[in-house]
Amino acid sequence: GESVGLHLPTLSVQEGDNSIINCAYSNSASDYFIWYKQESGKGPQFIIDIRSNMDKRQGQRVTVLLNKTVKHLSLQIAATQPGDSAVYFCAEILPWGGGKLIFGQGTELSVKP
Amino acid sequence: GAVVSQHPSWVICKSGTSVKIECRSLDFQATTMFWYRQFPKQSLMLMATSNEGSKATYEQGVEKDKFLINHASLTLSTLTVTSAHPEDSSFYICSATSGGGNQPQHFGDGTRLSIL
Numbered sequence: 001g002e003s004v005g006l007h008l009p010t011l012s013v014q015e016g017d018n019s020i021i022n023c024a025y026s027n028s029a030s031d032y033f034i035w036y037k038q039e040s041g042k043g044p045q046f047i048i049d050i051r052s053n054m055d056k057r058q059g060q061r062v063t064v065l066l067n068k069t070v071k072h073l074s075l076q077i078a079a080t081q082p083g084d085s086a087v088y089f090c091a092e093i094l095p096w097g098g099g100k101l102i103f104g105q106g107t108e109l110s111v112k113p
Numbered sequence: 114g115a116v117v118s119q120h121p122s123w124v125i126c127k128s129g130t131s132v133k134i135e136c137r138s139l140d141f142q143a144t145t146m147f148w149y150r151q152f153p154k155q156s157l158m159l160m161a162t163s164n165e166g167s168k169a170t171y172e173q174g175v176e177k178d179k180f181l182i183n184h185a186s187l188t189l190s191t192l193t194v195t196s197a198h199p200e201d202s203s204f205y206i207c208s209a210t211s212g213g214g215n216q217p218q219h220f221g222d223g224t225r226l227s228i229l
Contacts, residue, residue: 008155034217041222043208043221043223044208044220045220049217100147100159101157101208101218105156
Protein backbone atom coordinates (compact mmCIF):
# COMPACT_ATOMS: atom_id res chain seq x y z
CA GLY A 1 0.00 0.00 0.00
CA GLU A 2 0.98 3.58 -0.22
CA SER A 3 2.92 5.06 2.64
CA VAL A 4 2.89 8.55 3.95
CA GLY A 5 6.47 9.61 4.33
CA LEU A 6 8.96 12.34 3.83
CA HIS A 7 9.39 13.88 0.43
CA LEU A 8 12.92 13.70 -0.89
CA PRO A 9 14.87 16.97 -0.95
CA THR A 10 15.44 18.02 -4.53
CA LEU A 11 18.29 19.78 -6.25
CA SER A 12 17.83 21.24 -9.69
CA VAL A 13 20.89 22.26 -11.72
CA GLN A 14 21.66 23.35 -15.25
CA GLU A 15 23.55 20.97 -17.49
CA GLY A 16 27.25 21.71 -17.30
CA ASP A 17 27.11 23.22 -13.82
CA ASN A 18 28.63 21.58 -10.78
CA SER A 19 26.35 19.87 -8.26
CA ILE A 20 26.86 19.53 -4.55
CA ILE A 21 24.76 17.05 -2.61
CA ASN A 22 24.97 17.07 1.15
CA CYS A 23 24.35 14.42 3.75
CA ALA A 24 24.41 14.37 7.53
CA TYR A 25 25.24 10.99 9.00
CA SER A 26 24.12 9.76 12.36
CA ASN A 27 26.88 7.90 14.16
CA SER A 28 30.27 9.36 15.02
CA ALA A 29 31.70 5.83 15.21
CA SER A 30 30.98 5.08 11.54
CA ASP A 31 34.23 4.45 9.72
CA TYR A 32 33.20 3.84 6.13
CA PHE A 33 30.92 5.88 3.90
CA ILE A 34 29.51 5.27 0.45
CA TRP A 35 27.57 7.33 -2.06
CA TYR A 36 25.00 5.54 -4.20
CA LYS A 37 23.02 6.68 -7.23
CA GLN A 38 19.55 5.27 -7.75
CA GLU A 39 17.70 5.70 -11.02
CA SER A 40 13.97 5.23 -11.20
CA GLY A 41 12.95 1.58 -10.89
CA LYS A 42 16.49 0.37 -10.31
CA GLY A 43 18.72 -0.59 -7.42
CA PRO A 44 21.38 1.73 -5.99
CA GLN A 45 24.60 1.96 -7.96
CA PHE A 46 27.96 2.50 -6.22
CA ILE A 47 29.55 5.86 -7.02
CA ILE A 48 32.39 6.44 -4.61
CA ASP A 49 33.44 5.56 -1.09
CA ILE A 50 35.61 7.06 1.60
CA ARG A 51 37.01 5.79 4.86
CA SER A 52 37.11 7.78 8.06
CA ASN A 53 40.88 8.27 7.93
CA MET A 54 40.45 10.47 4.86
CA ASP A 55 38.66 13.77 4.33
CA LYS A 56 38.58 13.85 0.56
CA ARG A 57 38.51 11.36 -2.27
CA GLN A 58 38.20 11.96 -5.98
CA GLY A 59 36.83 9.83 -8.75
CA GLN A 60 35.89 10.51 -12.31
CA ARG A 61 33.87 13.73 -12.21
CA VAL A 62 32.96 13.09 -8.58
CA THR A 63 34.52 14.12 -5.29
CA VAL A 64 33.47 13.11 -1.81
CA LEU A 65 34.30 15.27 1.20
CA LEU A 66 34.06 14.02 4.76
CA ASN A 67 33.87 16.28 7.80
CA LYS A 68 33.88 14.07 10.87
CA THR A 69 33.68 17.01 13.25
CA VAL A 70 30.14 17.83 12.16
CA LYS A 71 29.29 14.37 10.78
CA HIS A 72 28.81 15.65 7.27
CA LEU A 73 29.42 14.18 3.83
CA SER A 74 29.15 15.86 0.50
CA LEU A 75 29.21 14.62 -3.07
CA GLN A 76 30.37 16.99 -5.75
CA ILE A 77 29.61 16.22 -9.37
CA ALA A 78 31.52 18.24 -11.93
CA ALA A 79 29.96 19.27 -15.25
CA THR A 80 26.62 17.71 -14.42
CA GLN A 81 24.95 15.87 -17.29
CA PRO A 82 21.31 14.85 -17.89
CA GLY A 83 22.34 11.24 -17.21
CA ASP A 84 23.24 12.27 -13.68
CA SER A 85 19.56 12.84 -12.89
CA ALA A 86 18.70 10.35 -10.14
CA VAL A 87 18.31 10.02 -6.40
CA TYR A 88 21.56 10.07 -4.47
CA PHE A 89 21.97 8.38 -1.12
CA CYS A 90 24.81 8.50 1.32
CA ALA A 91 25.31 5.45 3.51
CA GLU A 92 27.43 4.83 6.59
CA ILE A 93 28.81 1.62 8.02
CA LEU A 94 29.54 1.03 11.67
CA PRO A 95 32.71 -0.90 12.46
CA TRP A 96 30.79 -3.45 14.51
CA GLY A 97 27.71 -3.63 12.29
CA GLY A 98 28.71 -6.64 10.20
CA GLY A 99 28.65 -4.54 7.07
CA LYS A 100 25.15 -3.15 7.54
CA LEU A 101 24.52 0.05 5.62
CA ILE A 102 22.61 2.88 7.23
CA PHE A 103 21.14 4.96 4.45
CA GLY A 104 20.53 8.68 4.59
CA GLN A 105 17.34 10.32 3.41
CA GLY A 106 18.43 10.82 -0.20
CA THR A 107 18.43 13.80 -2.55
CA GLU A 108 16.77 13.90 -5.93
CA LEU A 109 18.99 15.56 -8.53
CA SER A 110 17.31 16.99 -11.61
CA VAL A 111 19.50 18.23 -14.46
CA LYS A 112 17.96 20.71 -16.87
CA PRO A 113 19.29 20.58 -20.43
CA GLY B 114 32.27 -7.18 -12.44
CA ALA B 115 30.23 -7.45 -9.20
CA VAL B 116 26.88 -8.06 -10.85
CA VAL B 117 23.84 -8.90 -8.75
CA SER B 118 20.76 -10.21 -10.50
CA GLN B 119 17.31 -10.08 -8.95
CA HIS B 120 14.27 -11.97 -10.23
CA PRO B 121 11.49 -11.28 -10.91
CA SER B 122 11.70 -7.57 -11.55
CA TRP B 123 7.95 -7.11 -11.20
CA VAL B 124 5.21 -9.27 -9.77
CA ILE B 125 1.50 -8.77 -9.23
CA CYS B 126 -0.44 -11.29 -7.21
CA LYS B 127 -3.59 -11.75 -5.20
CA SER B 128 -3.79 -11.17 -1.49
CA GLY B 129 -2.99 -14.30 0.49
CA THR B 130 -0.47 -15.79 -1.91
CA SER B 131 3.23 -16.25 -1.23
CA VAL B 132 5.87 -14.71 -3.45
CA LYS B 133 9.51 -15.73 -3.79
CA ILE B 134 12.19 -13.30 -4.90
CA GLU B 135 15.64 -14.48 -5.93
CA CYS B 136 18.93 -12.66 -5.57
CA ARG B 137 22.02 -14.00 -7.33
CA SER B 138 25.61 -12.82 -7.40
CA LEU B 139 26.74 -13.62 -10.93
CA ASP B 140 30.49 -13.15 -10.84
CA PHE B 141 31.54 -13.27 -7.21
CA GLN B 142 30.88 -15.25 -4.09
CA ALA B 143 28.57 -13.42 -1.74
CA THR B 144 29.27 -14.36 1.84
CA THR B 145 26.67 -11.87 2.98
CA MET B 146 23.46 -10.72 1.35
CA PHE B 147 21.09 -8.04 2.57
CA TRP B 148 17.40 -7.47 1.89
CA TYR B 149 15.88 -4.00 1.82
CA ARG B 150 12.45 -2.54 1.40
CA GLN B 151 11.80 0.84 -0.18
CA PHE B 152 8.57 2.80 -0.32
CA PRO B 153 8.08 5.54 -2.94
CA LYS B 154 10.14 8.67 -2.35
CA GLN B 155 11.79 7.13 0.70
CA SER B 156 15.14 5.67 1.58
CA LEU B 157 16.07 2.01 1.73
CA MET B 158 15.16 0.24 4.94
CA LEU B 159 17.19 -2.83 5.88
CA MET B 160 15.01 -5.84 6.59
CA ALA B 161 17.54 -8.58 7.26
CA THR B 162 21.13 -9.72 6.90
CA SER B 163 21.81 -13.15 5.49
CA ASN B 164 25.08 -15.06 5.78
CA GLU B 165 25.61 -18.17 3.70
CA GLY B 166 24.70 -21.29 5.63
CA SER B 167 23.30 -19.40 8.62
CA LYS B 168 19.93 -18.16 9.71
CA ALA B 169 19.14 -14.62 8.71
CA THR B 170 19.32 -11.80 11.23
CA TYR B 171 16.23 -9.62 11.08
CA GLU B 172 15.98 -5.95 11.93
CA GLN B 173 13.68 -4.83 14.68
CA GLY B 174 10.07 -4.77 13.59
CA VAL B 175 10.51 -7.16 10.67
CA GLU B 176 8.49 -10.35 11.03
CA LYS B 177 10.73 -13.32 10.34
CA ASP B 178 7.78 -15.65 9.83
CA LYS B 179 6.37 -13.36 7.17
CA PHE B 180 9.61 -12.66 5.34
CA LEU B 181 11.43 -15.95 4.98
CA ILE B 182 15.04 -15.71 3.91
CA ASN B 183 17.21 -18.52 2.68
CA HIS B 184 20.89 -18.23 1.76
CA ALA B 185 21.84 -21.77 0.86
CA SER B 186 24.78 -21.01 -1.42
CA LEU B 187 27.40 -18.34 -1.95
CA THR B 188 25.58 -17.07 -5.01
CA LEU B 189 21.89 -17.26 -4.14
CA SER B 190 19.59 -15.85 -1.50
CA THR B 191 15.80 -15.91 -1.61
CA LEU B 192 13.16 -13.81 0.12
CA THR B 193 9.68 -15.29 0.38
CA VAL B 194 6.83 -12.99 1.35
CA THR B 195 4.29 -15.34 2.88
CA SER B 196 0.54 -14.71 2.75
CA ALA B 197 1.12 -11.35 1.16
CA HIS B 198 -1.33 -8.49 1.72
CA PRO B 199 -1.69 -5.09 0.05
CA GLU B 200 0.41 -3.42 2.76
CA ASP B 201 3.33 -5.64 1.69
CA SER B 202 3.35 -3.94 -1.70
CA SER B 203 6.73 -2.27 -2.04
CA PHE B 204 10.05 -2.28 -3.87
CA TYR B 205 12.29 -5.04 -2.50
CA ILE B 206 16.01 -4.79 -3.16
CA CYS B 207 18.81 -7.20 -2.37
CA SER B 208 22.51 -6.53 -2.12
CA ALA B 209 25.54 -8.74 -1.84
CA THR B 210 29.08 -8.40 -0.62
CA SER B 211 32.08 -10.68 -0.51
CA GLY B 212 33.98 -8.92 2.21
CA GLY B 213 31.75 -8.13 5.15
CA GLY B 214 32.03 -4.57 6.34
CA ASN B 215 35.14 -3.69 4.37
CA GLN B 216 33.70 -3.93 0.88
CA PRO B 217 30.87 -2.05 -0.76
CA GLN B 218 27.56 -3.78 -1.26
CA HIS B 219 26.44 -4.42 -4.82
CA PHE B 220 22.74 -4.08 -5.43
CA GLY B 221 20.24 -5.89 -7.59
CA ASP B 222 17.74 -3.91 -9.63
CA GLY B 223 14.89 -4.58 -7.23
CA THR B 224 11.55 -6.33 -7.40
CA ARG B 225 8.35 -4.32 -7.60
CA LEU B 226 5.74 -6.27 -5.64
CA SER B 227 2.08 -5.34 -6.00
CA ILE B 228 -0.52 -7.20 -3.99
CA LEU B 229 -4.12 -6.81 -5.10
